[in-house]
Amino acid sequence: MAPQIQISKDQQTDFERDGFVIVPAVLDDTTVQQARDKFEPLFSGQFDTGIQPDEWNWRDGRDNPALTRQICNGWKADRIIASIVLRQDISACCAQLRQWRSARLNQDNVIWKPPGSKALGFHQDDSYQDWIVPSEMMTCWITLDDTRADQGTIEYVKGSHLWPVSPPIAQFHAPDDPLDDLHRAAQAAGVTPDIVPIEVSAGSAVFHHGRTWHGSRANSGQAPRRSVVAHCMSGDACFHSHNTSSIYSRYKMHGSVEMNESFFPVTYSDSGQRSAWLEAYLQD
Numbered sequence: 001m002a003p004q005i006q007i008s009k010d011q012q013t014d015f016e017r018d019g020f021v022i023v024p025a026v027l028d029d030t031t032v033q034q035a036r037d038k039f040e041p042l043f044s045g046q047f048d049t050g051i052q053p054d055e056w057n058w059r060d061g062r063d064n065p066a067l068t069r070q071i072c073n074g075w076k077a078d079r080i081i082a083s084i085v086l087r088q089d090i091s092a093c094c095a096q097l098r099q100w101r102s103a104r105l106n107q108d109n110v111i112w113k114p115p116g117s118k119a120l121g122f123h124q125d126d127s128y129q130d131w132i133v134p135s136e137m138m139t140c141w142i143t144l145d146d147t148r149a150d151q152g153t154i155e156y157v158k159g160s161h162l163w164p165v166s167p168p169i170a171q172f173h174a175p176d177d178p179l180d181d182l183h184r185a186a187q188a189a190g191v192t193p194d195i196v197p198i199e200v201s202a203g204s205a206v207f208h209h210g211r212t213w214h215g216s217r218a219n220s221g222q223a224p225r226r227s228v229v230a231h232c233m234s235g236d237a238c239f240h241s242h243n244t245s246s247i248y249s250r251y252k253m254h255g256s257v258e259m260n261e262s263f264f265p266v267t268y269s270d271s272g273q274r275s276a277w278l279e280a281y282l283q284d
């Protein structure tokens with residue numbers, strides 16, 4: 001049974017000041033191991049549910065082994081990933097931290113940084129959300145490995161959730177300088193960025209605001225760094241009437257901005273309601 005997590009008053013205060021907050025022991029050891037065991041099959045195209053994830057950016061045998069490997073919406077392909085990212089308590093924490101009455105899953109990420117793999121550019125998640133209204137996300141990033149600064153852990157810029165939203169960064173995967181866009185945004189904000197590498201044990205989470213600048217440098221250590229990420233949005237979110245996401249606006253129905261719960265499930269609401277199909281899907 002996975003531990004149930006909650007946000008304390010102190011954690012709420014830290015989040016409001018810093019734009020991120022660490023919550024230890026979100027996954028127990030069994031779940032950490034079950035999730036790690038899914039990485040090789042998922043990235044080689046073995047999908048338990050028979051459904052391909054929405055994005056599968058690195059394929060075994062096709063892509064450069066030095067790139068960070070990423071899948072988006074692994075929950076559609078695999079029920080272990082689903083059992084993590086669709087957790088009610090995780091989205092309840094996202095909702096509490098942002099004072100939302102409910103939360104939906106916007107998308108998940110499965111991220112694998114083997115030893116020697118390259119950086120992901122520092123960015124703000126909200127730069128990529130102009131296809132939804134309100135165009136903002138709130139994220140729970142969970143590590144499946146003990147993290148170290150030299151092993152490509154996630155890094156956050158303290159207080160940067162208070163900066164304006166910048167445009168999408170020039171190069172997300174394997175940029176020459178992962179801090180390039182961040183430095184420009186910091187200069188515009190008149191701030192010297194305070195970059196915090198997250199060093200925590202496997203199973204720990206960090207919740208971050210959609211405007212908080214973050215990224216990860218190359219993994220120059222000997223061990224992999226693997227993560228599962230739940231990106232939530234307000235339960236009231238709908239599609240933007242004309243801005244599109246090349247991948248996710250495929251789920252928009254003509255003549256409507258409504259988000260269908262089959263694709264963007266309501267994972268928490270203060271009335272206790274979740275999308276009706278979730279429990280059966282998770283038990284299947």
Ligand SMILES: O=C(O)CCC(=O)C(=O)O
Nearest residue numbers: 111120141154216227229
């Ligand atoms: O795990 C990483 O390296 C980056 C993850 C990320 O960008 C996110 O969780 O929003």
